[in-house]
Amino acid sequence: MKMQALGALVNVELKKLIRHPVNLFMNLLFPALLTVVFMFTFSDPELGMSINSVVPGLVVYAVIFLIMTVAQSFSSERKLLRRLNTTPMTSTEFIGSQIISNMIIAMVQVVIVLFLAYLLGFRPESSFEGIFLSLLVTAIFALSSVGLGLITATISKNPEMGVGFSFLFILPQMFFGTFMPLSSSTQEIAKFVPSHYLFDALKLIFEGNWMNTNFFLDLVVISIVSILVVLMGIVLFEKYGSR
């Protein structure tokens, strides 16, 4: 892997985040907006939800919406991907740049959500190490969003379809894997939703209760699922998506 090429591609992805209005909104402004709205709406003690349970869900929301931006980006840039394919760039460099840039974006999202939540009264029990750990766990989970984004791009013929199909993966994770109240049967479904484990891990971190087996299991599931999903996304997109 050539670091010069990898660095150049990561640089382009981060410029895309800042300069592309849709990406800027979806990746940075949308999580900020969600944080403000949800903090006011759901953190009311009368609803039986604590701020500490809402904030992990907001981080999850921010990261799962990466699926949409990855899918849209890949399905709208097929011509460019074909051109990049005529250069000595390897697929490892290209996918590596997508993974690194989306991990960076995910970490920035965590910082935005936590900063705004703090301003609105969120006080996590965890120390600075815990905050750092939340960045790390979220960055690992971002891999699954890149993978699901690639799978979405593979089945989408154009960016509009990419946005539409991305909700196939976003909605279940939003409703089954965060702070939405679940019945006993839907709680079983939640166990098959990756975001459930990120939500649980972040909740444990923010409660200052992460030095235990539950957190370790969450971390293992997040890591294995994210790596498998991103590998599946890479294989499917390389085989069928870049045509």
Add this chain to the structure above:
Amino acid sequence: MSANIKSVLEGLNKKELFEIANQNKIIIPNSWSKLLIVELLALNVSADNIQRIKAKPSEPKIQFEGSSTIIIKDLVKKFEDVTAVDNLSLEIMEGELFSLLGPNGAGKTTTINILNGVMKPTKGTAIIAGFDVTKNLDEVKKIIGSCPQEAAVFKFLNARENIELFGKLHSVSKNELKERTDTLLELLGLTEVSKRKAGGYSGGMLRKLNLIIALISDPKIAFLDEPTVGMDARARRKTWEFIGSLKKENKTIILTTHYIEEAEALSDRVGIIDYGKLVELGTPKELMERYKAKNLEEVFLNITGRRILEGI
């Protein structure tokens, strides 16, 4: 019209019959059976016309001096039931500016896309500077530059950023990259707008940027797929001059274009493809002499006229 001509026509294959029809400006739908074509031609052509076609080899013989840098061997590309490239064989010399001409859908872009690694051939292969595109594509990519038919640039980056990205992907050193970027921007008249985002460029400016990106790595071989389409006449002339100047650097250039005068002015040799097959090959002068034509456009229309008249 005699039974003799009819019997000669019956001895030809369908492709040869279409060639006779082309030369005599007779329009024949593709769906016609051989029997019907023979009947129509027997009423409309003379023995001389048939003799000329029969004397011409169905695949042009290629005469070369020096070393070939691109060797295309029995290349086939099929998309479901459509054969886009049909047993194409061709050699292109080092330092040659070779134009690939043909009507829309003739297989030019598909051929280029196989040579630059965007597509895999269904059958056959191509050797580029000694590397097989089906086996050593990574090596091929190091020595080629590719200018796609549609401008493929990052719209949120400015010209300089776009060029530098592709330069870095080709591992061009920092100093060389800056020097070449400045030179190419200047040569194609984009220096003043080089810090403006490409999303705000006109079609002609995007085309120029598309071309610069293909050449930033100083490639030995450049594939330029209709590089001047959409440019105004002045910009087109300037770009032709620029492409012509690349010959002095001993670059091998494969150009596809719909501007026949462009091919006539720039090319060392021209290959005309139709239905994915190479139907003519030679220097512009040779082709004009062969078809007794005033210019290359006449040659082109003579060969591919049937399809154009049919509006395919």
